[in-house]
Amino acid sequence: MSGTFTKAMARNVFYGGSVFFFLLFLALTFDTMKALPKTDNRHNLTPSAAAGKHIWETRNCIGCHTLLGEGAYYAPELGNVYTRRGPDFIKAWIQAMPTNAPGRRQMPQFHLTDKELDDLVEFFRYTAGINTQKWPPNIEG
């Protein structure tokens, strides 16, 4: 921090650098939005899958599970659960909760209707089809 590098220079570098990199970030964002249709599986985003996402959110599933690796780390990854377990297992599992096995982690009973279960499974079918660059490393998530 010698005398040649003044506070005014530091200030200009801050404003210039921040604005430049934010604009670069916006440009990358714009490019990403253009590229997304190739990877985000939007053609499988049916009304049923959209309803399933709403159920996913309003039961706060993310408070225990991860979805594409994001969320809490208390319960299994569900982004690929459709591939790992299949639709029937998922529905039966949700309906069987909680296990009440002593000392084991418990999942609440959400009293979902058959239609809601179908929507949720449809949402998982959609998430399992998103191109995640081959993540997770294996089927266990």
Next chain:
Amino acid sequence: MKYQSQAVALPYFIAAIALFAGQVIFGLILGTQYVIGDFLFPEIPFNIARMVHTNLLIVWLLFGFMGAAYYLVPEEAETELYSPLLAWILFWVFLAAGVLTILGYLFVDYNTLATMTGNNLLATMGREFLEQPLLTKIGIVVVALAFLFNISMTMLRGRKTVINIVLLIGLWGLAIFFLFAFYNPTNLVMDKFYWWWVVHLWVEGVWELIMAALLAFVLIKVTGVDREVIEKWLYVIITLALVTGIIGTGHHYFWIGTPEYWQWWGSIFSALEPIPFFAMTVFAFNMVNRRRREHPNKAAVLWALGTGVMAFLGAGVWGFLHTLAPVNYYTHGTQITAAHGHLAFYGAYVLVVITIISYAMPILRGRAANSPKAQVLEMWSFWIMTIAMVFITLFLTAAGILQIWLQRVSETPMSFMMAQDQVALFYWMRVWAGVAFFAGLVTYVLSFFVKGESKPLSA
């Protein structure tokens, strides 16, 4: 206290500490649920307790930031706060909104809460850290805008120091990026993409400006080093933070359905993110070494130095550990993430808020510094909490490495729950480290009640 209106910071600091205690208690519940799965079930399921834990963290840090701003902005601007009354009203509004939201989480079924609070009109709930009901989110925006109005007006009619300008940019950025919490597209990839505009651009963006400004303010006060020097450092640090951190958002765009090129952008820029934290550490030690006065508040100096070091370790080192895409491929969404999250939030934001509280609280209570006895206890609490958090982090890191090995690297990968059973030992150790952290927090609170002769303010 140079200006009477700075006193409004006091209730904000008290609320922050009280909510911090609540956060840690829920942390203990969560840690216990990791090893005794049915603990408190079905009364407090894990997902509810976790939401309370993380939301309390956010709320108490915001209380800390606001209290810090009410204390610091008038002093820097050399004028009274624009409206102390508004600050008091906002305090009660924000506290009521925060407490009601937490009570809602605990006593109302989450789906019912969503229906009751208009989530069907605009669905924003059920996303990590943004679980708040729509009404709460709107309340946060209203409080934030009124708060920003109050302190911006204060700054505009007074001296516009670099610290004030940087703090204000950080706080305005905080409010602006929070608006993305209202954008929740059905397309999960886009949902996640813009969700990070709140979460990442907060903690690895504008919050770093707030943190650096608070640290610079306290360092000027306790070291007496020339303002010109400190302000130049401040600009350099925040430049490094934003230049690395903005594109560094890309380290969240590796595996969520976004284009592959983010693996390059995210890896390279986020690998540089430790640099601003390293600069903060060097800055803090440098300024303390060059100090021109011996400030009677030794505890505040300790918290300030601790902020630099622990933020570098938690955000810098533990962040770098898993930020390169080929590494993150294995670590993404494991206990490694949890380890990093704990030490980074503690080191950077918990400690910086306690630093400003440690400096300002004695002055708000009419003394230059607390009695030596009180300070010794306060410094003990620093060491207990910090060492406990280091161990929480180490145990979670160990759990994470083992989890990754069993579940993701092995030739015969285990299922998630089987792998969890195998790492239970480390979860037990983490709970005990958590108990130690709580003991440190109790020590911290007790330090406020230690009597003894303190240095008068006029000194």
